Amino acid sequence: MAHGPVGDPVVTARNLSKLFGDGESAVTALESVDAHIAQGRFTAILGPSGAGKTTLLRCLAGLETPTSGTIILDDEEISLLNQRRLTRLRRERIGLIFQSHNLVPSLSVVENITLPLTLARRPIDTARLDRIVDVVGLRGRLDYRPDELSPEMAQRVASARALLGAPAVVLADEPTGSLGSPAATQILRILRTAVDELEQSVIVATHNADVAAHADTVLFLQDGNIVAEMNQPDRDRLLDALHDLGDTANASIGVGNVEREVSQVEEAWAQPLGARGSARSHTRGNRPHDWDDPGERPRPGRSARDYDAAPHDWDDPGNRPTRPGRRPHRAAGSGGAGADGADRNDPWGYQ
Numbered sequence: 001m002a003h004g005p006v007g008d009p010v011v012t013a014r015n016l017s018k019l020f021g022d023g024e025s026a027v028t029a030l031e032s033v034d035a036h037i038a039q040g041r042f043t044a045i046l047g048p049s050g051a052g053k054t055t056l057l058r059c060l061a062g063l064e065t066p067t068s069g070t071i072i073l074d075d076e077e078i079s080l081l082n083q084r085r086l087t088r089l090r091r092e093r094i095g096l097i098f099q100s101h102n103l104v105p106s107l108s109v110v111e112n113i114t115l116p117l118t119l120a121r122r123p124i125d126t127a128r129l130d131r132i133v134d135v136v137g138l139r140g141r142l143d144y145r146p147d148e149l150s151p152e153m154a155q156r157v158a159s160a161r162a163l164l165g166a167p168a169v170v171l172a173d174e175p176t177g178s179l180g181s182p183a184a185t186q187i188l189r190i191l192r193t194a195v196d197e198l199e200q201s202v203i204v205a206t207h208n209a210d211v212a213a214h215a216d217t218v219l220f221l222q223d224g225n226i227v228a229e230m231n232q233p234d235r236d237r238l239l240d241a242l243h244d245l246g247d248t249a250n251a252s253i254g255v256g257n258v259e260r261e262v263s264q265v266e267e268a269w270a271q272p273l274g275a276r277g278s279a280r281s282h283t284r285g286n287r288p289h290d291w292d293d294p295g296e297r298p299r300p301g302r303s304a305r306d307y308d309a310a311p312h313d314w315d316d317p318g319n320r321p322t323r324p325g326r327r328p329h330r331a332a333g334s335g336g337a338g339a340d341g342a343d344r345n346d347p348w349g350y351q
């Protein structure tokens with residue numbers, strides 16, 4: 001069975017396309033994407049650099065206007081909303097987590113956690129706040145300032161901030177991209193707990209198979225298409241699937257990400273300010289594969305391969321596997337403008 005509708009969706013995208021620019025220089029970031037995200041589950045969108053993950057999340061958050069297609073989030077068709085209502089939807093029904101924690105330096109931990117509700121003039125449910133503080137493990141640090149926190153602790157605060165308002169969905173763009181492996185695992189456990197114990201719907205966009213392995217469902221995004229789906233993934237099956245997809249689409253998984261800085265959390269709920277120009281070539285995928293159906297695998301029956309032989313630290317740029325025939329979308333660790341001239345430090349376009 002290929003990727004298709006789910007029984008109780010929190011987000012449904014249909015025929016979603018996003019083109020940047022026009023004419024000769026037009027870039028197709030998303031092409032006729034159908035995405036069905038189940039309520040109360042942990043969904044990972046896994047794809048190489050440039051696959052369209054950030055664009056997809058930005059469209060789902062109403063931060064980017066799709067060129068065509070529809071998005072229904074929590075029973076609301078967001079393409080029909082004007083900017084004011086979109087901003088309200090983001091404040092009230094979407095929790096956002098970025099690669100960089102984007103904490104406001106002058107506010108305490110608890111003030112940062114409650115800031116979105118304060119900005120939205122929503123009451124703070126103290127019982128929920130208490131619960132969230134426990135889930136993220138921040139008790140005893142509520143009076144700290146961001147500069148007194150480790151990157152992991154700061155990302156815990158960012159996670160608590162996204163979870164506090166009990167949003168319909170938490171959208172997280174590479175939430176562990178600037179953390180080492182142990183810290184990344186802690187953040188992913190927090191998101192897992194939010195799903196399992198708070199029935200929170202979570203969507204994480206990542207290039208990293210180890211991150212995606214924490215999800216209930218993985219949607220593989222490649223060149224603006226969802227090309228495969230896997231339920232109850234584990235790392236080996238994911239690497240297997242990526243290997244197959246890499247063979248057919250020359251994808252690159254594991255290309256580095258860089259720290260992003262945004263000073264005011266309010267900006268996260270505002271419209272994107274920046275514009276990025278770029279160009280890339282596209283190799284469109286075939287119809288989606290379903291890795292849960294052995295008969296659907298493109299090349300079944302393969303056993304161990306070199307690629308899987310040694311454990312890799314996907315958070316360590318020096319330890320990323322390089323595989324023949326794979327072409328990185330951009331150089332690992334390249335900050336600032338990428339080869340395509342885009343501001344790669346700020347995929348959300350807030351700066």
Ligand SMILES: Nc1ncnc2c1ncn2[C@@H]1O[C@H](COP(=O)(O)OP(=O)(O)OP(=O)(O)O)[C@@H](O)[C@H]1O
Nearest residue numbers: 020029049050051052053054055275276277278280
């Ligand atoms: N505002 C923009 N203007 C022009 N092109 C854009 C813009 N935003 C994204 N793109 C292009 O769309 C494609 C998809 O980009 P996107 O950032 O969504 O991919 P991604 O999978 O999130 O990549 P990464 O993991 O590197 O962040 C890329 O070719 C990118 O250069």
